[in-house]
Amino acid sequence: MPEFHTAFGSLEKFEKGHVEIIDDDVKHYVFSNVFEIASKAPPYEKTAVAKNLEYVIEAIRAEGTSGWMAASHDEFVVVMDGEVAVELVKLDLPEAVAPPGKDGTVAVKGEPGGKRMGRITLRRGHQALLPAGAAYRYVAARPSVMIQQTIAGELTRERWGEICLKPQ
């Protein structure tokens, strides 16, 4: 039986693909690489790498401890490289932190009010639910990379011109 090697990317080793244009504009493909973005981003900046109307996927460099965050809807995170712990708190007053109808991740001021739910430790390829009604923060001992499925919000940064392939 042949031996296969599954290639994953990492902060230390990634190779970006490309677009060969025949009759189109390369900008229509909004092509970027999450490891490249995370290699240059400050910790926990939420850079949109994909957008479909109000919905986004964000690339995030995890390093150290993030601030507390929450959302009025479920969010999901997938670790692409490294190890990240997610600490969760069940909010006593979730609507005061992330009101219904307010989309996207919001920053929680100070310590979240509520009971500690626990901690999830994620490594490469692991996915966690960031449930509505809970506050969460990330802790990473070394630089790691995550993607987050959410809705564009006040913490989302859109800088497509910096991250995407452009016409030569």
Added chain:
Amino acid sequence: MAQQPHMKTKTKSAQELRSEVASLLPQRVAGYKVFTLGELLLQRDEYFVHITWPVKDGHHSHTISADGFLRALMRDVAWGFFYGIVNFDHVFGTRNLYGKVEFFCGRYNDAYHENGLSYVEVFESPVAMKRIKEILADWVNEGFDPFAAPVETGSAFGEKNGSNEKAIDRYRVPTRRMPGIPGDSPLRSDATGHPVNRAFADVGQDDPRIEAEPGFEGELHAFSLFKYLSRSDVTWNPSVTSVCKASLFCPTTEEYILPIIHGNDRVEWFVQLSDEINWEIRDRETGRPRARVVMKPGDVAAMPADIRHQGFARKRSMLLVWENATPDLPKRYERGELKPWPVDF
């Protein structure tokens, strides 16, 4: 100027003519049943599927390799005609009208359409689904799995030789929130009949560590997406793994060639999770080449709403397909309310 596709016209004489023609057709070829779907005639033999459709002054026909046809038909069945257009090749395919479905010949091929040789027929989706399931059941031989990579399955070819009902009875796994949450779709394991695929033997099988505080047991949810994908027994078959309102993560494992050429009716996004896929991008309406996209681990690319795409993966790879299931999206693109590309910069 583009011609209007020839549309089925239901008249008594046409129906009579069809009955007359049908009575003259063979019931079976090489052991395989001959099928009709509206005005379409579909036959398979040892190697090929032949499709015949009416045009103004008679009929036109088209031939597709049987293995490719069955792999494409399998996706239409499993995906409920999917989003937008499922091109089986450059001539034949289906377009999901969500409740109804259009079967077409040459409609999205410049030469056929411009010369008035294209054909479109619309069916109620359940009616068409029933018929294509019958076709699949009869035309898939024992030992051939239309969902499997070519090196992992037997041959589609030859005279009729049994059937493979188990292989063709698989559908997209519905997930309400995330696999593994009680009451939601199951995780994959040896026990569920999902061993690690040969091409992912080196993928870690460790799970997230969950440390719940007392009283919150069962409220923290995480799983290994890469482990889940390494145990997929099918290729080119997205399954939902997270739901954020209408935003659906639909990862899938890809090997060899996407058996359909997917024509978008909305913007899709791809995130390459492992290995490499090359995409051929063509214009959705005409089939003219527009670009080639080479995706490596960590790459993110949009598939605009006005293209068709087909992927090629030398090694089985993990691809995150990201869909927006907002119900009225196709109409909004058709009306020009939304640009076919997702962002301007």
